Amino acid sequence: MNELRMILKKEFIHILRDRITLLLVLAMPVALVLLFGFTISTDIHNAKVAVLDYSKDTHSQRLLQKMFSSNYFQIVSYPNTEAEIDFQFKENNIKLALIIPQNFEEQLEKEHVVTLQVINDVSDLNVASILNNYVRAVVRDFQDEYNSERSDEGDVNIVTKMQYNPNMESVYMFVPGIITLIMILVTALMSSITLAREKETGTMRMLFITPVKKIYIIIGKVIPYMIISFFSTIVIIIISVFVFKMPLNGSIFFLLLLCIIFMLTSASFGMLISAVSTTQLDAMMITMMGLFLPTVLLSGFLFPLNSMPMIFQLIANVFPAKWFILAIKDVMIKGSGLSDVWAYLLVLLGMAVVFISISLKMLDKRN
Secondary structure (H helix, E strand, O other): OHHHHHHHHHHHHHHHHOHHHHHHHHHHHHHHHHHHHHHOOOOOOOEEEEEEEOOOOHHHHHHHHHHHHOOOEEEEEOOOOHHHHHHHHHOOOOOEEEEEOOOHHHHHHHHOEEEEEEEEEOOOHHHHHHHHHHHHHHHHHHHHHHHHOOOOOOEEEEEEEEEOOOOOOOHHHHHHHHHHHHHHHHHHHHHHHHHHHHHHHOHHHHHHOOOOOHHHHHHHHHHHHHHHHHHHHHHHHHHHHHOOOOOOOOOHHHHHHHHHHHHHHHHHHHHHHHHHOOOHHHHHHHHHHHHHHHHHHOOOOOOOHHHOOHHHHHHHOOOHHHHHHHHHHHHHHHOOOHHHHHHHHHHHHHHHHHHHHHHHHHHHHHO
């Protein structure tokens, strides 16, 4: 029994000395509960909507008031033409557009039937389906209220146009996310583990005293995994396009450039993780908790960001996956070019510069 007590004492001393692992073990349950509790939700609030009202009569205003008073929608623009709606969809300014026909009130009162057109951005299938249900609920509420005031019942129909994804293929949503996860797993995870292993075994200290510049040592460690990740990404794109019929409406060369920039950002994130890690296990746990899970939950890949509390929406901006998924969807599905996604690329490059600078300083101090 005394031997067991000594072993237990030894293990507790070891755990208490390894502060990073102890912090991760204690913080992980809390972080998981908060992340899953607040991010896994199918509710959407304040989705940005454009309204093209050709009628502008009393009934159309009542309908819009119902939409505006709900917490589902936020009417952000009143375009004058459908071309303006298309432009706003491409710029990601709106998620849904409502077109009210001319003589809306007259058709409803005299013909007792009128048709509204709803345009959904179905590049994100989950969000589009939820918003489409919300619109139908608001219109049905308007119709019931209208019919309760009259003896002759009116019928408000909805014609839905599926922008960018007319067949509502789920592959449009999953492929960008899968590409993102593969890059993070291969580039960030392997880079962080490799550099942490060099620190753990002491070889990093020996490399830093050689005449080779530190940046060359780090790049030499990271580039092989970037190359592997790049070829894996090409294979995924080929399978997605030719097997699952994922569209590739933008430039293939620009898409590959975008992937390279994201790989650089992921690798720099891996460097930062290795800089704060003391062992390979620490690097693996931090990567999974600090990068992989946020990529799944806070990137808009599976769950809409609009449904999350504002604090999590702000935190999502820190992770490169959100910006990459926005950019790759625009390029592949909407056919966007550099002029459309330059802001996302600038954010990714800025993150890479910041992460690399911090990592080099921290590695230099520790070694």
